[in-house]
Amino acid sequence: MKIESPDLILIAEDSPTQREKLRHMLEMHGFRVESSANGKEALAALEGKRPLAVISDIVMPEMNGYELCRRIKGDHETQTIPVILLTSLSDPDDVIMGLECGADYFVTKPYNENFLLSRIQHILANSNQENEQGVRMGLEIFFRGKKYFINSDRLQILNLLLSTYETAIQNNQELANATEEMSVLNGQLEENMAEMDLKNQELFAVNAELEKQQKIVHEARIQAEEANRAKSDFLANMSHELRTPLNSVIGFSEVLVDEMFGQLNAKQHEYVNNILFSGRHLLNLINDILDLAKVEAGKLVLEPSTVKFREVIAGTLTMFQEKALKHNLRFGLELSADCDIELIADERKLKQIMFNLLSNAVKFTPDGGIIRVTAQRTSLSDMRAAGKYLQGERQPEAEDFVEITVEDSGIGIKREDIPKLFREFSQLDSPCNKEYKGTGLGLALTKRLVELHGGQVGVESEIGKRSRFFFAIPLLQEITATGS
Amino acid sequence: MPHTILVVDDNDQNRVLFHDVLVISGFDVLLAENGEEAVHLAREHHPDLILMDIQMPVMNGLDAGKLLRSDPRTKDIGILALSCATTIDDKDDFFATGFDGYIDKPIDIRMLPNTIIKYLASVNRK
Numbered sequence A: 001m002k003i004e005s006p007d008l009i010l011i012a013e014d015s016p017t018q019r020e021k022l023r024h025m026l027e028m029h030g031f032r033v034e035s036s037a038n039g040k041e042a043l044a045a046l047e048g049k050r051p052l053a054v055i056s057d058i059v060m061p062e063m064n065g066y067e068l069c070r071r072i073k074g075d076h077e078t079q080t081i082p083v084i085l086l087t088s089l090s091d092p093d094d095v096i097m098g099l100e101c102g103a104d105y106f107v108t109k110p111y112n113e114n115f116l117l118s119r120i121q122h123i124l125a126n127s128n129q130e131n132e133q134g135v136r137m138g139l140e141i142f143f144r145g146k147k148y149f150i151n152s153d154r155l156q157i158l159n160l161l162l163s164t165y166e167t168a169i170q171n172n173q174e175l176a177n178a179t180e181e182m183s184v185l186n187g188q189l190e191e192n193m194a195e196m197d198l199k200n201q202e203l204f205a206v207n208a209e210l211e212k213q214q215k216i217v218h219e220a221r222i223q224a225e226e227a228n229r230a231k232s233d234f235l236a237n238m239s240h241e242l243r244t245p246l247n248s249v250i251g252f253s254e255v256l257v258d259e260m261f262g263q264l265n266a267k268q269h270e271y272v273n274n275i276l277f278s279g280r281h282l283l284n285l286i287n288d289i290l291d292l293a294k295v296e297a298g299k300l301v302l303e304p305s306t307v308k309f310r311e312v313i314a315g316t317l318t319m320f321q322e323k324a325l326k327h328n329l330r331f332g333l334e335l336s337a338d339c340d341i342e343l344i345a346d347e348r349k350l351k352q353i354m355f356n357l358l359s360n361a362v363k364f365t366p367d368g369g370i371i372r373v374t375a376q377r378t379s380l381s382d383m384r385a386a387g388k389y390l391q392g393e394r395q396p397e398a399e400d401f402v403e404i405t406v407e408d409s410g411i412g413i414k415r416e417d418i419p420k421l422f423r424e425f426s427q428l429d430s431p432c433n434k435e436y437k438g439t440g441l442g443l444a445l446t447k448r449l450v451e452l453h454g455g456q457v458g459v460e461s462e463i464g465k466r467s468r469f470f471f472a473i474p475l476l477q478e479i480t481a482t483g484s
Numbered sequence B: 001m002p003h004t005i006l007v008v009d010d011n012d013q014n015r016v017l018f019h020d021v022l023v024i025s026g027f028d029v030l031l032a033e034n035g036e037e038a039v040h041l042a043r044e045h046h047p048d049l050i051l052m053d054i055q056m057p058v059m060n061g062l063d064a065g066k067l068l069r070s071d072p073r074t075k076d077i078g079i080l081a082l083s084c085a086t087t088i089d090d091k092d093d094f095f096a097t098g099f100d101g102y103i104d105k106p107i108d109i110r111m112l113p114n115t116i117i118k119y120l121a122s123v124n125r126k
Helices: A016-029 A039-046 A065-072 A092-101 A113-133 A153-255 A267-295 A309-318 A322-329 A347-363 A380-386 A415-420 A444-453 B011-024 B035-045 B061-070 B088-097 B112-123
Strands: A001-014 A033-035 A049-057 A083-086 A103-106 A138-143 A146-153 A305-308 A330-335 A344-345 A371-378 A400-408 A456-464 A468-476 B003-008 B028-032 B049-053 B078-083 B103-106
Touching: A001 A016, A016 A033, A016 A146, A033 A039, A039 A049, A039 A065, A049 A065, A049 A113, A065 A092, A083 A092, A083 A113, A092 A146, A103 A113, A103 A153, A113 A267, A113 A400, A138 A330, A153 A267, A153 B011, A153 B061, A267 A444, A305 A309, A305 A347, A309 A330, A309 A347, A322 A347, A344 A347, A347 A371, A347 A444, A347 A468, A371 A380, A380 A400, A415 A456, A444 A456, A444 A468, B003 B011, B003 B035, B011 B028, B011 B112, B028 B035, B035 B049, B035 B061, B049 B061, B049 B112, B061 B078, B061 B088, B078 B112, B088 B112, B103 B112
Parallel strands: A001 A033, A001 A049, A049 A083, A083 A103, A330 A371, B003 B028, B003 B049, B049 B078, B078 B103
Antiparallel strands: A138 A146, A305 A344, A371 A400, A400 A468, A456 A468
């Protein structure tokens, strides 16, 4: 004899999450729930019990929902327990199979909570009547080439058909909702499209404007480049035109100073010397302008050769011997042992660099001062770490460098003046050796020449104490020591 | 017998300077204002050496050099370019044209006689 449990519902569902969801929902509505993971477990759970209803999934391992239902309906003891199948009812086969197994109700998956609850309410309300009114009908139907034997009472069949109908209506409703939602979305989409069109038009306008600007910038750049080239050509031509007559000024003066055509008196000698000195200064100025113009026009190229480093450095120092004597300046030269080498460089330009730095040192050092030239090996990473070099237009590519420093005990440079130093035509006043008038181009050219070698320049100064100009040029190939 | 030097330069003062310094140093000197004059004088007098400016009106130094080299009467005359060009390309031009060398401007006029004597000696050794 089964124990009546009017508030117990048995669930057969293999998905734990689905099972828990269903259990939770039913418990919230005051039912007791017993759950099982498949048909077999559900049958076992039915032993000695008579729940209000069985709610079963269709696809389950071990024993599916149809088989479970068929067993319940085939057993005299349990055949009156209402079975609710959770089915998709999307396929006529589902309907036939449902009929065949004798299920009482069908709820579509994914199920609507209220719909399922209304089914259970219906069972509660009609449980007694059904038992009495059950009129069994045995009928055979053919469907899709298969024969099915349906052994359900009329109510069951009606329920199934109603469920199917209800599902269809529900689906219809959902479809109608979806259609409406879609039309709203469509409307929005159209609005968005219109907006997008507008945005697109704006974008086109902006793009056109941008292209116009780009064209203007491009043309301006070409104009600037042309102007720059014209400027460089002009400077180069002017330099040539200026040098030609200047060369004869210097040439005639030299011939006179040498007294090649007869002796001069003291005054004449002094005057011709003055002409020669001014002529040479002017020539230096023009040469510097020409070099700068060439660097800017990209026309100044290096003429690299193997250079005996010590000889070049020492050689430029001797050019200042006269000045050193006159102003009682002391020169010091310290080359570290690993700098007594041959390196690949443009010898003339290397001399020019040294000459410019030494000229400045002499110019800004009061009488009796000291000028020290030192050289040592360094590397790109050390140079970067020291952070004392100026950023050039090009990044150095080499790794090994030789660093040459020219340090004077001169008046120093004001911090605010340092950025101006390497600019063209920016000359600081020298209170010291006035006769050493510079061109205002020396350091600008020096920087360019060093950078042309792939190196960098820099400067440090303590006002009233010293200035230290240094440059590093790369060691371009295997270095051989020249010995001492 | 003194060597004859043909100086070709469009600048009047330069020609005077070259003339006076070379004459006092014991050379015979011919002067030309441009490449065309130089070619005529060279054909007529066959100097021992030509000092040739490059940038000149009428005919420049490179064109004159080419003409001189292509003429059997003048093809053996030594030519030194008076150059204020400093790039390798320009110097390659000189040698491609058949110049025997170049003297960079600015020329140290006091050194010029010695430079010429050295050059002539080296040609004679050949």
